[in-house]
Amino acid sequence: MNSTTTHFVPSRRMGLYEPLHQMSMWGDFRLDSPPPPPLVLEVDANLDNQSEDTSRPTFGASQEASKPDDKVLRRLAQNREAARKSRLRKKAYVQQLENSKLRLIQLEQELDRARQQGMCVDASQLAYTGNTNPGITAFEAEYGHWVEEQNRQVSDLKNALHSEMGDMELQIFVEGGMRHYFELFAMKVTAARADVFYIMSGMWKTSAERFFLWIGGFRPSELLKVLSPHLDALTEQQRLDIVNLTQSCQQAEDALSQGMEKLQFILAQAIADGLLREGNYLPQIGAAMNKLEDLVRFVVQADHLRQETLQQISRILTIRQAASGLLALGEYLQRLRVLSSCWSSHPRDVCVSKI
Amino acid sequence: MEKIGKVASENGVVIFSKSTCCLCYAVQILFRDLGVQAAVHEIDHDPDGKEIEKALMRLGCSGPVPAVYIGGKLMGSTNEVMSLHLSGSLLQLIRPYQQTNLSSHD
Numbered sequence: 001m002n003s004t005t006t007h008f009v010p011s012r013r014m015g016l017y018e019p020l021h022q023m024s025m026w027g028d029f030r031l032d033s034p035p036p037p038p039l040v041l042e043v044d045a046n047l048d049n050q051s052e053d054t055s056r057p058t059f060g061a062s063q064e065a066s067k068p069d070d071k072v073l074r075r076l077a078q079n080r081e082a083a084r085k086s087r088l089r090k091k092a093y094v095q096q097l098e099n100s101k102l103r104l105i106q107l108e109q110e111l112d113r114a115r116q117q118g119m120c121v122d123a124s125q126l127a128y129t130g131n132t133n134p135g136i137t138a139f140e141a142e143y144g145h146w147v148e149e150q151n152r153q154v155s156d157l158k159n160a161l162h163s164e165m166g167d168m169e170l171q172i173f174v175e176g177g178m179r180h181y182f183e184l185f186a187m188k189v190t191a192a193r194a195d196v197f198y199i200m201s202g203m204w205k206t207s208a209e210r211f212f213l214w215i216g217g218f219r220p221s222e223l224l225k226v227l228s229p230h231l232d233a234l235t236e237q238q239r240l241d242i243v244n245l246t247q248s249c250q251q252a253e254d255a256l257s258q259g260m261e262k263l264q265f266i267l268a269q270a271i272a273d274g275l276l277r278e279g280n281y282l283p284q285i286g287a288a289m290n291k292l293e294d295l296v297r298f299v300v301q302a303d304h305l306r307q308e309t310l311q312q313i314s315r316i317l318t319i320r321q322a323a324s325g326l327l328a329l330g331e332y333l334q335r336l337r338v339l340s341s342c343w344s345s346h347p348r349d350v351c352v353s354k355i
Numbered sequence: 356m357e358k359i360g361k362v363a364s365e366n367g368v369v370i371f372s373k374s375t376c377c378l379c380y381a382v383q384i385l386f387r388d389l390g391v392q393a394a395v396h397e398i399d400h401d402p403d404g405k406e407i408e409k410a411l412m413r414l415g416c417s418g419p420v421p422a423v424y425i426g427g428k429l430m431g432s433t434n435e436v437m438s439l440h441l442s443g444s445l446l447q448l449i450r451p452y453q454q455t456n457l458s459s460h461d
Contacts (some may be wrong), residue, residue: 109360173357196458204357244443245441248440248441248443249441251385251388251440252385252440252441253439254383254384254385255384255385255388256379258380258381258384259377259378259382259384260377260381261381262377262380263377266375266377292377294378297380298377298378299419301378301381301433301434301437304434304437305437305441308437308438308441309441312441312442325390332452344400346432
């Protein structure tokens with residue numbers, strides 16, 4: 001009987017301690033004290049009985065008497081420590097969960113906002129919207145409205161062209177459409193002054209639009225080449241004028257591109273100045289910041305080129321042709337946005353299987 | 356300012372520039388591609404540079420560089436040059452000063 005109790009008590013003791021231990025952790029946050037004493041005493045009583053058992057090896061009566069107390073005290077201390085550590089771990093885990101929850105709410109809000117603005121949402125856009133520059137935040141909001149208005153104008157133009165509308169009325173649509181693009185260029189200039197890298201990277205555009213990026217926007221000669229074949233009833237003179245305009249545009253673009261390359265090189269040199277030397281790099285950062293002013297000028301110049309191209313083409317074309325051209329441009333940009341959305345959401349394994 | 360007028364009349368196409376200005380370099384490239392050897396006057400290497408800069412700004416060049424003169428007359432800055440080129444007017448203006456016969460639209 002005694003021998004079985006010998007084996008029984010320690011495991012029972014442990015069994016008693018473990019669940020109590022856990023209960024104190026997860027059940028009651030404010031419980032700072034170790035498990036209640038009564039059970040301990042009960043076990044103690046058993047142990048005391050144990051120590052008097054002759055079957056157990058004895059080292060000395062006094063040691064026998066103090067050993068269980070020490071063991072118990074040590075075990076109590078260990079438990080307190082374990083409980084404390086467990087509470088700290090739980091606190092850290094809960095904190096992490098709270099942070100993740102906040103981040104999730106933030107992402108959902110950004111997603112909703114982007115969807116409402118009619119923008120195609122892809123991962124790279126979401127990743128970027130941690131932007132805290134007020135000039136850029138304002139630009140992004142304005143651009144969202146710009147796209148909504150653009151979509152309205154495209155459908156209005158489509159209806160106008162299919163109706164019996166005369167040139168006088170059609171002109172109003174054409175002028176409105178042109179002005180809408182000019183408004184975008186003005187918005188971009190302000191945004192470029194707030195953060196020129198943002199504009200240069202085309203961050204507000206969808207991914208397919210970014211693929212065609214040239215100095216913060218579209219390459220005007222490319223648009224001319226893509227869209228002019230879709231214009232009807234061009235006279236010989238008009239064809240010639242469009243060819244000349246495209247060539248002049250290309251020459252202007254090439255000049256700006258080469259200027260940009262030089263600026264990139266100068267900027268890189270300014271940043272690299274004094275590498276591997278002693279001292280801080282603040283002067284180099286300052287020099288680079290000054291050069292970024294030139295970058296803003298390039299962005300402004302590129303947008304001016306886009307605006308001039310639009311104005312020139314509208315002078316070459318008749319009102320009806322200009323309306324068609326604007327519609328073609330609007331639809332083309334819409335298709336690019338849809339392409340971005342489709343690409344970012346299509347399942348990759350479907351694509352692979354088609355190869 | 357007299358110096359500007361003097362420099363501007365020394366050559367068919369004159370670009371007032373700064374050695375660090377990349378937009379000025381872009382304008383230079385454009386004229387070069389159109390077959391014109393433009394004279395580039397770098398005002399940051401000119402002892403009267405500061406006055407030239409002020410004078411150019413008074414004349415309406417907000418850059419103040421690049422400032423482009425053709426045939427001794429001020430055309431303007433990059434904006435004006437680009438507009439002139441897209442409208443086809445620039446080619447007519449530089450015709451007397453083109454050194455290469457480009458296969459252009461005559």
